[in-house]
Amino acid sequence: xxxxxxxxxxxxxxxxxxxxxxxxxxxxxxxxxxxxxxxxxxxxxxxxxxxxxxxxxxxxxxxxxxxxxxxxxxxxxxxxxxxxxxxxxxxxxxxxxxxxxxxxxxxxxxxxxxxxxxxxxxxxxxxxxxxxxxxxxxxxxxxxxxxxxxxxxxxxxxxxxxxxxxxxxxxxxxxxxxxxxxxxxxxxxxxxxxxxxxxxxxxxxxxxxxxxxxxxxxxxxxxxxxxxxxxxxxxxxxxxxxxxxxxxxxxxxxxxxxxxxxxxxxxxxxxxxxxxxxxxxxxxx
Amino acid sequence: xxxxxxxxxxxxxxxxxxxxxxxxxxxxxxxxxxxxxxxxxxxxxxxxxxxxxxxxxxxxxxxxxxxxxxxxxxxxxxxxxxxxxxxxxxxxxxxxxxxxxxxxxxxxxxxxxxxxxxxxxxxxxxxxxxxxxxxxxxxxxxxxxxxxxxxxxxxxxxxxxxxxxxxxxxxxxxxxxxxxxxxxxxxxxxxxxxxxxxxxxxxxxxxxxxxxxxxxxxxxxxxxxxxxxxxxxxxxxxxxxxxxxxxxxxxxxxxxxxxxxxxxxxxxxxxxxxxxxxxxxxxxxxxxxxxxxxxxxxxxxxxxxxxxxxxxxxxxxxxxxxxxxxxxxxxxxxxxxxxxxxxx
Amino acid sequence: xxxxxxxxxxxxxxxxxxxxxxxxxxxxxxxxxxxxxxxxxxxxxxxxxxxxxxxxxxxxxxxxxxxxxxxxxxxxxxxxxxxxxxxxxxxxxxxxxxxxxxxxxxxxxxxxxxxxxxxxxxxxxxxxxxxxxxxxxxxxxxxxxxxxxxxxxxxxxxxxxxxxxxxxxxxxxxxxxxxxxxxxxxxxxxxxxxxxxxxxxxxxxxxxxxxxxxxxxxxxxxxxxxxxxxxxxxxxxxxxxxxxxxxxxxxxxxxxx
Numbered sequence: 001x002x003x004x005x006x007x008x009x010x011x012x013x014x015x016x017x018x019x020x021x022x023x024x025x026x027x028x029x030x031x032x033x034x035x036x037x038x039x040x041x042x043x044x045x046x047x048x049x050x051x052x053x054x055x056x057x058x059x060x061x062x063x064x065x066x067x068x069x070x071x072x073x074x075x076x077x078x079x080x081x082x083x084x085x086x087x088x089x090x091x092x093x094x095x096x097x098x099x100x101x102x103x104x105x106x107x108x109x110x111x112x113x114x115x116x117x118x119x120x121x122x123x124x125x126x127x128x129x130x131x132x133x134x135x136x137x138x139x140x141x142x143x144x145x146x147x148x149x150x151x152x153x154x155x156x157x158x159x160x161x162x163x164x165x166x167x168x169x170x171x172x173x174x175x176x177x178x179x180x181x182x183x184x185x186x187x188x189x190x191x192x193x194x195x196x197x198x199x200x201x202x203x204x205x206x207x208x209x210x211x212x213x214x215x216x217x218x219x220x221x222x223x224x225x226x227x228x229x230x231x232x233x234x235x236x237x238x239x240x241x242x243x244x245x246x247x248x249x250x251x252x253x254x255x256x257x258x259x260x261x262x263x264x265x266x267x268x269x270x271x272x273x274x275x276x277x278x279x280x281x282x283x284x285x
Numbered sequence: 286x287x288x289x290x291x292x293x294x295x296x297x298x299x300x301x302x303x304x305x306x307x308x309x310x311x312x313x314x315x316x317x318x319x320x321x322x323x324x325x326x327x328x329x330x331x332x333x334x335x336x337x338x339x340x341x342x343x344x345x346x347x348x349x350x351x352x353x354x355x356x357x358x359x360x361x362x363x364x365x366x367x368x369x370x371x372x373x374x375x376x377x378x379x380x381x382x383x384x385x386x387x388x389x390x391x392x393x394x395x396x397x398x399x400x401x402x403x404x405x406x407x408x409x410x411x412x413x414x415x416x417x418x419x420x421x422x423x424x425x426x427x428x429x430x431x432x433x434x435x436x437x438x439x440x441x442x443x444x445x446x447x448x449x450x451x452x453x454x455x456x457x458x459x460x461x462x463x464x465x466x467x468x469x470x471x472x473x474x475x476x477x478x479x480x481x482x483x484x485x486x487x488x489x490x491x492x493x494x495x496x497x498x499x500x501x502x503x504x505x506x507x508x509x510x511x512x513x514x515x516x517x518x519x520x521x522x523x524x525x526x527x528x529x530x531x532x533x534x535x536x537x538x539x540x541x542x543x544x545x546x547x548x549x550x551x552x553x554x555x556x557x558x559x560x561x562x563x564x565x566x567x568x569x570x571x572x573x574x575x576x577x578x579x580x581x582x583x584x585x586x587x588x589x590x591x592x593x594x595x596x597x598x599x600x601x602x603x604x605x606x607x608x609x610x611x612x613x614x615x616x617x618x619x620x621x622x623x624x625x626x627x628x629x
Numbered sequence: 630x631x632x633x634x635x636x637x638x639x640x641x642x643x644x645x646x647x648x649x650x651x652x653x654x655x656x657x658x659x660x661x662x663x664x665x666x667x668x669x670x671x672x673x674x675x676x677x678x679x680x681x682x683x684x685x686x687x688x689x690x691x692x693x694x695x696x697x698x699x700x701x702x703x704x705x706x707x708x709x710x711x712x713x714x715x716x717x718x719x720x721x722x723x724x725x726x727x728x729x730x731x732x733x734x735x736x737x738x739x740x741x742x743x744x745x746x747x748x749x750x751x752x753x754x755x756x757x758x759x760x761x762x763x764x765x766x767x768x769x770x771x772x773x774x775x776x777x778x779x780x781x782x783x784x785x786x787x788x789x790x791x792x793x794x795x796x797x798x799x800x801x802x803x804x805x806x807x808x809x810x811x812x813x814x815x816x817x818x819x820x821x822x823x824x825x826x827x828x829x830x831x832x833x834x835x836x837x838x839x840x841x842x843x844x845x846x847x848x849x850x851x852x853x854x855x856x857x858x859x860x861x862x863x864x865x866x867x868x869x870x871x872x873x874x875x876x877x878x879x880x881x882x883x884x885x886x
Contacts, residue, residue, distance in 0.1 A: 011525055080591060080595070088406075088407065089547055090598050093544060094594050097586070098587065099587070100583035100584065100586055101587035104580060104584045108578070112504070164412050196506065220418075220536070226411060227412060227415050230590065231407060231408060240549055241488070265415065265418040267420055268415045268419075269419050270417075272401070272412050285521075330803065480770065481729075482730075485722070489719050491701075494705070495701055495712075496792060496793075496796055497796055498702055499702050
């Protein structure tokens with residue numbers, strides 16, 4: 001039981017890191033980032049590059065990977081996405097193009113064989129808690145997940161830039177009128193979102209495996225999370241990520257991972273029937 | 286004198302209907318394709334293009350009315366499964382089943398629309414995605430639909446008007462006729478008042494509402510019509526492939542549809558055709574490059590995509606449909622001699 | 630008889646009260662101005678009356694009928710039309726096509742007719758004639774084939790008005806910031822257009838506006854809002870002298886950029 005809970009929490013945080021970015025990007029720029037799964041994937045390959053090839057410490061590699069991916073996407077946004085801001089469909093198509101480019105590039109350069117990275121030696125071990133054996137790796141993941149999520153929440157509620165971002169999410173026009181620099185907000189939003197997704201990828205790489213296709217299933221889950229949590233709502237996304245994470249954890253333990261996807265989708269439909277805007281979806285002005 | 290006079294009449298008539306002439310010429314060319322393309326590889330590619338055009342055209346119609354769905358691939362699937370089930374399990378006539386496939390798809394659109402259309406814009410889109418997930422789930426889970434393996438041994442259309450089906454060429458002609466009918470309907474709609482209102486709604490739904498237009502009615506109609514054609518395309522697909530699996534109706538089909546629609550241009554009724562033809566030409570053309578590694582295909586596609594979108598955000602149709610304008614400008618230039626007639 | 634009656638109108642957005650128990654009445658043929666500092670709720674009132682939002686509480690009566698919570702297109706077809714401040718046109722269409730779109734209400738309704746009835750030539754010429762009439766009245770006739778999105782801003786606003794006016798004999802028009810951001814010349818000509826609408830077409834006008842000078846000159850009556858509540862109502866002269874109004878403006882002006 002404790003195992004399932006621990007797994008649930010861990011998976012949830014991985015989803016949180018991923019989905020928050022998706023939600024933020026949509027909120028500020030009204031763009032569906034079809035390539036978000038590839039951001040996640042790039043993060044994983046990034047840490048592999050820094051850790052396995054350059055022999056850096058895992059955590060250092062993670063930070064560098066987050067920064068590198070975040071920066072890459074800030075640049076991409078500025079040159080490729082900015083012309084399409086507010087223009088939902090062409091922007092989505094452009095992210096589609098990016099998806100293909102990144103996935104194929106990694107396939108060609110790194111090959112399709114699974115790679116993996118390891119958490120530092122200290123974390124190779126387990127701990128007994130409440131009658132369950134929890135790997136230190138997973139606990140570490142949860143801790144990092146908590147740190148990053150809390151950091152983001154603090155940023156959004158306390159920092160001036162963060163509050164401006166929230167305003168821009170609710171109502172971009174009003175925010176602009178109040179003097180918010182939308183360009184800056186967009187760069188910030190995409191940088192943070194992608195850094196978070198990259199972090200998720202790093203952790204997933206450490207816990208599971210790395211390959212060019214790992215982004216796809218994550219993206220699908222990301223969409224479901226947004227459906228359940230409600231577009232544009234940060235707390236909604238977090239709650240939904242937990243719901244999805246726990247559904248995954250519970251079904252995988254009892255029924256096998258094939259059925260996890262099914263139940264998650266069913267949950268999405270149930271939510272949609274009761275609350276079509278998602279649990280905490282923002283009122284569309 | 287009479288032959289000359291009537292000849293002149295014909296020529297004048299033809300000049301006014303030059304568009305019609307071009308259309309007929311193109312149609313004739315299309316129908317003659319199997320005569321100069323004997324390779325089955327290319328024929329299959331063309332057939333592929335034809336039913337994709339149907340899918341994209343339906344998607345575009347709904348989109349032009351302000352209904353952006355992420356589920357055309359499952360309406361395609363609904364049509365396919367409907368046909369497959371009625372023909373293999375109930376032994377119904379193929380043509381009837383195909384029509385039914387379209388109707389079922391449109392009916393599903395009605396049901397799902399009832400529930401989800403209260404949502405606006407992107408919320409609606411994502412919820413249609415959820416709907417797509419669920420449908421795939423259902424097809425994968427229940428033995429009635431054949432679970433992962435789907436439905437097999439779907440026969441060719443019944444002989445009709447003495448025409449027999451089953452050969453590749455027969456499928457080509459069937460696809461061609463269906464695609465032509467689809468585009469004809471789309472064209473008629475475009476020219477009608479319904480099409481005009483749809484364009485207005487797609488441009489500025491709130492403004493339309495403030496003029497008393499019941500936006501919901503028009504948008505929904507466009508959505509149903511689009512799904513009907515997706516269903517028919519699905520019916521064709523089912524027989525053409527001979528078997529169908531849930532895997533044929535996944536996310537990747539949606540991405541292709543989006544790709545073709547946007548590249549071709551969603552504001553133009555011919556956009557779907559441009560998008561499908563050009564992208565297929567590019568992907569096929571790539572295979573000719575010596576030592577071509579298919580793995581880099583997506584990279585080239587992605588880059589092309591981004592470049593095209595940046596240069597032509599409204600799609601290739603904005604380029605292609607401005608070409609007549611170049612001719613007009615050119616001919617005007619010729620008339621304006623430096624010391625020519627002074628204009629009145 | 631009061632053509633528009635608003636009673637106890639309240640609109641909340643998730644805890645934020647944008648409009649607070651507003652009472653408002655308009656008589657046929659008058660020009661009423663709705664003013665107030667930023668965030669006072671003017672646009673919200675506008676949007677609720679025209680059907681863009683549903684009110685949280687209160688009622689709206691138009692020509693004696695209860696229109697509370699009706700859909701925007703239903704309200705427009707009864708004779709209450711509005712303009713928009715942003716996204717006010719079908720920008721890809723020409724000026725003429727914009728007006729034709731607005732004339733929709735003159736067509737028979739029904740989908741079947743819409744799909745197959747476009748060729749009714751005689752109805753078509755009637756509408757073309759009406760479109761030309763409207764364009765001429767608003768000074769847009771010379772630009773009828775231009776892409777509306779390319780028009781100078783002042784003309785776009787005029788076109789927005791033309792679209793609103795093209796519906797089926799509107800009794801009342803609501804103008805959303807008709808002269809905001811215009812230069813003196815454009816403002817003057819728009820103002821005379823609004824007067825013509827009232828005088829020649831007998832249409833009642835409700836407008837929301839920030840340009841004080843225009844409001845004072847144009848409106849016969851003014852209502853001042855602050856924090857969603859009505860704080861003053863009266864003739865321009867009365868409002869000018871009303872202390873509460875001045876305070877509200879001074880108060881927010883001190884805090885504004």
